[in-house]
Amino acid sequence: MKLRRHFDQIIINIILVVIAVFTFVPLLTLLTLSFKDIDQFNNQPMGLSFPLNFQNYAMAWKFMQDPLWHNIIVGITAPALSISMAAITAFVLARFNFAGRPLLFGVLLLSLLVPNTILFVPLFQLIIQIGAQNTLWALILPYAANQALTIFVTHSFYKDMPSEMFDAAKMDGANTLDSFFYIALPLSTPILSAMAIFQVWLIWNDYAWPSLVANSNEARTAVTGLIYFNDFSRPEPGAGMAAAVLAALPMLVLFIFTMRTFVAGLTAGAIKE
């Protein structure tokens, strides 16, 4: 009996290994290709070939450093703007009663129903109108406008907070902002950072929008930079692969440092959306 149970476990592990091999072959191939010079790339693309060619990374880095930097700027400012506005809004909507509250709540959440691709064309025109094309603002502003999900999630969180906490503070003479900053905000940091990570992830993944409005040295993002780096004649195909590795690397760092929040953020973000 015991042997059979062990046997089950071994079979499961074997199947998982097979799945893992199929899952990781493309990614590992990317990694190995990024160390190949042109001869190795053309003649033995699979597996490692020696000597490893680190020159590829130097070439890729030269092109990718600005795009990566842009991603980091946008990845910090846009979620920061979006989350701070959304948190205050959600707090006010959840904790106070005033005329037009349900209406405003609905107005702010309606965009959850509309996939942003549909806004693509008019947003493009808007970005042109305000002269933001090919600047980082073309990314920061629309991304910062992505607040509905955070409002929705934090609204229910703030609503469920016991009102005694706020009543006590009010007795002590705290105003709206005080009770937000000293009571609500500290308690909601986990949920807010989860939402922030979800937004960073979305921004890092976005290709179509930046490739349309941020096609300049001042604004190109990592994944669009990767495609541009590859899609015209270059002498070293391996360097193109190295650029892909570089484009994914910062997310790995973020993941390692914030694993729990990262996972929580993506799960919450994906399900609620």
Add this chain to the structure above:
Amino acid sequence: MLTSTHADSPPKPPAPFTRFARSLSRNWQLYILILPSLLFSAIFFYYPITSGFYHSFTYWDIKQTVWVGLENYARLLDDSSTPAAWRNMAVILISNMLIVCIFPLFGAVLVVRLRNAALQYWWRILFVLPIIVPATVTVFVWRWFYGLDGGLNQILRMINLGALGKIWLGEPSYALAAIIFVGFPWVAGLNFLIYVAALQSISQEILDSAKVDGADSFKTFFFIELPLIRNQVLVLITLTFIYYLRSFDAPLIMTNGGPGTAGTLVPGLQMYRAVRDDLDLGYGSAIGMVLFAATLIFTAINFYISRRQAKGESS
């Protein structure tokens, strides 16, 4: 003075407008606090969507706007690549909805069945890890995989099936399948994570009592676990649907909608190309509006079904 929700309840509601004016004068600080959100929403959501709707009836190329009535919509209907684009999208949608029900769930069940907690943890981490790879990078790698000397043909040559090799993205009959095949075996990622979380939340008591009743692993899955995580499956199907309704990164990067006018074209890409290649924003807006309508219809159906199910469960 600000009024807290729980503090007071007005005795009788005055006329809406007076009530609003009074609330405004009393609670102006609150309105100011939510003003930034409202402004962003107005500028980056309500304005574009109105503008998109209006401009879908115009010829629009940044330089000028000319009212053309329903011409853009007529052109969309008349365009021979439109039905193909919607057909391609349907194929992508249906296959991905099937994929999301089978592969990540299978992986999740396997991992949950592991009894060694440490092993389970590391397998979970391993299969979650690929979410950090931006979709564009994945698509980029697979584009190389599908090339003449790309990974797929190399593997085929290794196992002596080199004759089957082809330029996968250059064949009208394979290109769409190749795009769907990206990410095989589709286990790792967010879907896997959600399934694992759902499966692990099933109480051990239920599973133990099933075991006492003599249910084997398969029976446990189909008669106990699957019904309990049905909601997550449905949510993931809905999410997949919405995602592929709007996503066109893979065809854009791998084939630009080709080969031919409609090989891997989807409506989102049709819209994108109207903007990028032709600077025909009016036509692009019309495609966007049709996509919007499709989303609304789907959301309504989805809402109706879940309502009916909720009713069925409660009765």
Add this chain to the structure above:
Amino acid sequence: MVTGRKTHHRFAVAMSVILILVAACGTATPTQAPPPEATKAPATSAAPAATAAPAATAAPAASPTAAAPAKPVAPVGTAASRPDLKGELVINTWRDLSADPNSPFYTMYLVMKQWETNHPNVKIKYQPMLGTVTDIFGFITTNLRSKTLNDVVMQVFPSAAQLDPDLQYDLTADMAKPNPYSTNKTWREDFPINAVALRDVTVGGKVLMVGTTYVGDFSDTALLYNKDLLDKAGIKELPKTWADFTDSLKKLKAAGIQPYYSPTAGNEAYIFTWQIGMIGDQLLVDSIKACDGQVGEAADGRISQKEAVWCVKKGKWSAKNADVKALFEQMKDFSQYYHEGYLAPPAPGELFSQGKVAYRWIVRINMPVIENSPDVKFKWGSFYLPPLKGTAGTPGGLVHRYASGSQGSGSHFLFIPKTTVEKGKLDLALDLLQYATSPKTEEYWCALQNPTCFEPGSPVEKIFPGNTDKQERYRGFAEPSAANNNRIIGLDVNNAFGQASSVAETKIFQDYFAGTANLDQSLTAYQKMLDQLADNIIRQKPEWEAGKW
């Protein structure tokens, strides 16, 4: 809650780590490689570039310093016309001009650099336009309309469809005045060969761009062949007629060799659209005749955008015409010899230089890509697409070329968007344009070309004396001589409606080649596309009063 807060801090830590990492790496590697100094050039700089080592032994193009000495780098001795100019001039460039010293683009970079040196108070900032050829044309059009182009734009091969007098600064008045960098009476006189460089960038009498002039007799495009592969297939002579050409393609295919590299997607898809132009020129002769010189345009053998639109509207350029049908059939016949997977964007790695295809078509300014490729380990040279009728090199067999058929095209063009005038930077921009096209700079530019400018009509043997490798590689650009070359800017989508529009055209051809659409369906789609493009242009040009046609 506690764990939650901890992870929150971890997030902050992670972000700062990323920040620090990037900042650290950013300082370690400077953003821009130090620009190669013109003065570092060896004393032998006057020697023609022809002495460059054979490509097989040359260092990879990736290392800029290795190949640099091959270029003659002479200082430009023209003083600043207005040393008082100051400010910053931002230039949109065709990709990164400074990236590769072997590239012909590099000369333009050196010219701009020199202009900057001449004006101590002026700073140039480069803003490379990246992506596929189609992407870049799309970028220029979109940003010109949305007024987000920078102060000066440098591009190659402008199409008639790009010219927009509403948005581009009109240089006509300045052309009639003297160029401060020159002793000629007018700026226009500075342009060699009867200002041929201005011919394709003038619309309705307005000069909207200026271009460099390649004095010589070279064409912009040619066909490369891999001698080893031709030998293998038993092809002894380069084809001079279309029948010979098809025959050679057949032989190559029979020998299991991929005959012809012609991607219809990806960065080099323009090769295919240009070929439609070259073959279309020979087939649509009657239609072109019927369209040329209409609606008040000059009958100059070149079809302007206005003529093309008129033609579509009047049904003179129509899928119903037998010649358009013939074009489709001709291209399909040709396509059976294209390389494997020509319907998909090509994978990284250039097929011709790897010795995997026998022929490929190339634009002259891209020759260094092949010449400097470490992959090329075979004998190769160039010829040209034989005419459909007659024998190439004889009066009965004019060779049809894309872009400028022969002498004159320097390929590099500069223009000023009107927004520059509004920004108050016209002085700077104009000064740069005048400097870049002054006779002295022209001389310098010519000296740096590969090969240097030469007496029109010279045979390759005279252009590259003693260097048989180079002679073979450039023979296809020099022969047949100008008299037997022809390039009428005819009825083709790329020319009339722009490179970006030709994406749609290519896709229609792809459907026909792959068999997913038959000829009738393809022609219907083609007609629909023409109608739509023409309608859109008419809406953009209310001044044409197309309603009255």
